[in-house]
Amino acid sequence: MKFIKSKIVNTKSLIIIFISVAALTIISAVSELQQSKKEMINLMQNQAHSLIETILVSSEEVLYAADEVEDEINKRLLNNSAIINILMQKNRINNAILNEIAKKNDLFRINIFDKNGNLLFSGSKSGDVRTPPKEKLMERLSPIFSGQTDTLLLGLKKSEMSAEYRYVVATAGKNNSAIVLLLKPDDLLEFRKRIGFGILMRRLATNKGVVYTALESEYGILAASENVDSLETIEDSDFLTKSLNDSVFAWRINPFKGEEVFEAAHPFAIGGRTIGLLRIGLSLKPLNAINDRVKNRILTIAIILFVFGSVILLLVFVRQNLDLMKKQYSTIETFSNKLIQSVSDAIIVIDHDGKIKVINLAAENLFHLSDGRALGKNINDVISDETCLNSFAENAPMRQIACVVNETKKILLVSKSKFADENKNANTVLIIKDLTELKELEKQLARNDQLKAMGELASGVAHEIRNPLNTIGTIVQQLDKDFAPSENDEEYHSLAGLVYKEVKRINETVNEFLRFSKPEPIKKSEFALNEMLEELKAQFQAHLEQKGIILEIENNFSGTVNWDRNQIKQTLINLIQNSAQSIKENGEIYLSVREEKGTIILSVKDNGKGIPEENLGRIFNLYFTTKAEGTGIGLSVVQRIIQEHEGIITVESKVGEGTIFTIKLPVG
Numbered sequence: 077m078k079f080i081k082s083k084i085v086n087t088k089s090l091i092i093i094f095i096s097v098a099a100l101t102i103i104s105a106v107s108e109l110q111q112s113k114k115e116m117i118n119l120m121q122n123q124a125h126s127l128i129e130t131i132l133v134s135s136e137e138v139l140y141a142a143d144e145v146e147d148e149i150n151k152r153l154l155n156n157s158a159i160i161n162i163l164m165q166k167n168r169i170n171n172a173i174l175n176e177i178a179k180k181n182d183l184f185r186i187n188i189f190d191k192n193g194n195l196l197f198s199g200s201k202s203g204d205v206r207t208p209p210k211e212k213l214m215e216r217l218s219p220i221f222s223g224q225t226d227t228l229l230l231g232l233k234k235s236e237m238s239a240e241y242r243y244v245v246a247t248a249g250k251n252n253s254a255i256v257l258l259l260k261p262d263d264l265l266e267f268r269k270r271i272g273f274g275i276l277m278r279r280l281a282t283n284k285g286v287v288y289t290a291l292e293s294e295y296g297i298l299a300a301s302e303n304v305d306s307l308e309t310i311e312d313s314d315f316l317t318k319s320l321n322d323s324v325f326a327w328r329i330n331p332f333k334g335e336e337v338f339e340a341a342h343p344f345a346i347g348g349r350t351i352g353l354l355r356i357g358l359s360l361k362p363l364n365a366i367n368d369r370v371k372n373r374i375l376t377i378a379i380i381l382f383v384f385g386s387v388i389l390l391l392v393f394v395r396q397n398l399d400l401m402k403k404q405y406s407t408i409e410t411f412s413n414k415l416i417q418s419v420s421d422a423i424i425v426i427d428h429d430g431k432i433k434v435i436n437l438a439a440e441n442l443f444h445l446s447d448g449r450a451l452g453k454n455i456n457d458v459i460s461d462e463t464c465l466n467s468f469a470e471n472a473p474m475r476q477i478a479c480v481v482n483e484t485k486k487i488l489l490v491s492k493s494k495f496a497d498e499n500k501n502a503n504t505v506l507i508i509k510d511l512t513e514l515k516e517l518e519k520q521l522a523r524n525d526q527l528k529a530m531g532e533l534a535s536g537v538a539h540e541i542r543n544p545l546n547t548i549g550t551i552v553q554q555l556d557k558d559f560a561p562s563e564n565d566e567e568y569h570s571l572a573g574l575v576y577k578e579v580k581r582i583n584e585t586v587n588e589f590l591r592f593s594k595p596e597p598i599k600k601s602e603f604a605l606n607e608m609l610e611e612l613k614a615q616f617q618a619h620l621e622q623k624g625i626i627l628e629i630e631n632n633f634s635g636t637v638n639w640d641r642n643q644i645k646q647t648l649i650n651l652i653q654n655s656a657q658s659i660k661e662n663g664e665i666y667l668s669v670r671e672e673k674g675t676i677i678l679s680v681k682d683n684g685k686g687i688p689e690e691n692l693g694r695i696f697n698l699y700f701t702t703k704a705e706g707t708g709i710g711l712s713v714v715q716r717i718i719q720e721h722e723g724i725i726t727v728e729s730k731v732g733e734g735t736i737f738t739i740k741l742p743v744g
Contacts (some may be wrong), residue, residue: 174199658684
């Protein structure tokens with residue numbers, strides 16, 4: 077391992093560090109300024125939005141009043157139309173009378189058309205007589221010409237003869253004729269400027285910080301503060317057009333009379349109808365003043381940080397050797413801790429009082445300790461198994477022991493050494509290697525070799541026995557059929573049948589031996605383990621309940637596995653059947669499934685009579701059985717299936733308490 081070497085920082089390095097600190101300080105100050113400006117803009121945005129919302133609420137009643145005034149204009153136009161209709165009924169109408177009515181009532185034009193769209197009479201303030209194209213006229217006034225209605229409030233319509241707009245009202249006259257009254261919208265817009273909403277706009281502009289206010293439609297400014305002579309029109313601005321069409325609040329920094337202002341815009345609607353766009357200009361002077369104060373404050377802070385950084389650099393320069401030594405110590409300590417924590421063997425350091433000073437992750441996992449709760453505690457309070465504790469206390473430098481950890485039997489290789497600390501107190505280092513799975517694998521490999529040898533022997537013997545058995549069976553059948561003794565005929569045929577039956581039974585046993593010695597190859601496929609467990613429960617539950625046995629399945633794995641489904645299912649069937657046969661009555665079989673680091677652990681536990689300790693090492697042997705009708709092949713087949721799936725099967729049992737078969741298989 078290479079450690080950091082102590083050296084004095086030269087002048088060049090110190091300058092580089094100093095410049096770096098200064099650059100970081102400046103960058104931090106600029107970033108802070110930008111963030112401050114952004115926050116102030118957000119604040120102005122929120123204030124502008126709140127102000128617009130307040131204006132919208134407070135002006136709603138004003139515009140409702142304006143609509144009522146517009147209704148009054150409609151009534152006035154309709155009254156004029158009624159008077160004209162009366163004159164028509166009396167045949168007293170002519171162009172001169174219409175001109176006089178238009179002038180007195182400030183109407184732009186009065187036209188009377190017959191039901192075919194022909195102009196009968198016309199009058200205006202200016203004496204100008206023009207009519208729209210006949211097709212448009214017939215389209216607009218067809219409800220009156222056809223008698224469907226007697227009144228049409230057409231409202232603002234674009235003139236067919238010019239680019240101007242007209243306010244139009246039409247009523248039915250004599251013989252389905254149409255009386256059309258036109259009013260210039262300029263008069264109506266000017267009137268709206270004179271009502272209370274315009275006054276509200278002007279008063280808002282007198283507030284400190286509000287530069288201007290305006291309500292603008294596509295036709296122009298409807299109302300505005302006194303300092304507004306002209307504004308950018310909606311049709312000339314993408315910003316204003318988007319805000320009006322999308323019905324959203326929007327803002328921008330916009331020039332107004334040589335001054336940058338914060339302009340906010342929001343559609344203005346009454347009764348679901350959009351009237352125009354409400355625009356408010358707010359002064360940026362308060363924002364600029366705040367930004368100036370923030371700049372000064374940041375500059376002051378930057379200077380302080382710069383001075384502080386210089387002092388720190390000086391201290392770093394003076395105390396560098398000490399820091400380097402600390403780094404060396406920290407590096408060594410970190411390396412040692414990582415080394416201890418990364419090794420796969422469990423490591424425990426115990427002081428002279430029996431308290432744990434160091435424990436690595438492997439030791440915590442082995443003894444099921446977590447979150448460092450074992451540190452500082454006496455080892456006797458952390459580990460409960462007496463066998464483990466006694467072996468830790470012995471002076472042997474290395475020994476193999478068997479002890480129980482968290483109700484699980486473990487085979488451990490314990491290495492022990494001692495050292496004295498800085499206070500000359502004795503400390504003990506325990507290095508513990510878990511040999512449990514290795515021993516289980518060794519046992520399984522030994523069983524596999526034994527099963528292989530016995531299978532080969534069984535295959536050879538079976539072939540040697542099978543042919544003579546077939547010959548004996550054929551001869552016995554032939555003798556029973558062709559030969560008849562002179563006496564005891566019935567006994568003869570009975571004995572011949574018994575011989576043939578026994579020959580057939582021996583032949584079936586030979587066939588089983590041959591099937592074991594030449595098993596079917598495994599056919600792996602991906603399937604949901606939960607589905608197979610449900611099938612097992614459905615298969616056994618009713619039968620076991622009749623015997624008073626409860627089958628409980630706990631599955632903590634919801635994924636899929638890649639096994640030979642039929643062979644693994646047969647394995648579990650054999651284990652469940654063995655458990656059921658070991659229980660006399662009122663027992664329980666518990667099948668659990670869980671996953672640990674890519675390995676599926678299946679456990680079949682029962683509370684049956686158990687297996688004597690002297691038989692535990694032989695239960696997987698071929699032909700070994702304690703059952704009167706057993707063949708001794710079942711568990712050997714289970715062992716072979718698990719071995720071909722690259723798994724491990726183990727058994728634990730106590731007489732009178734029950735048995736646990738544990739299978740470990742890779743998921744894939």
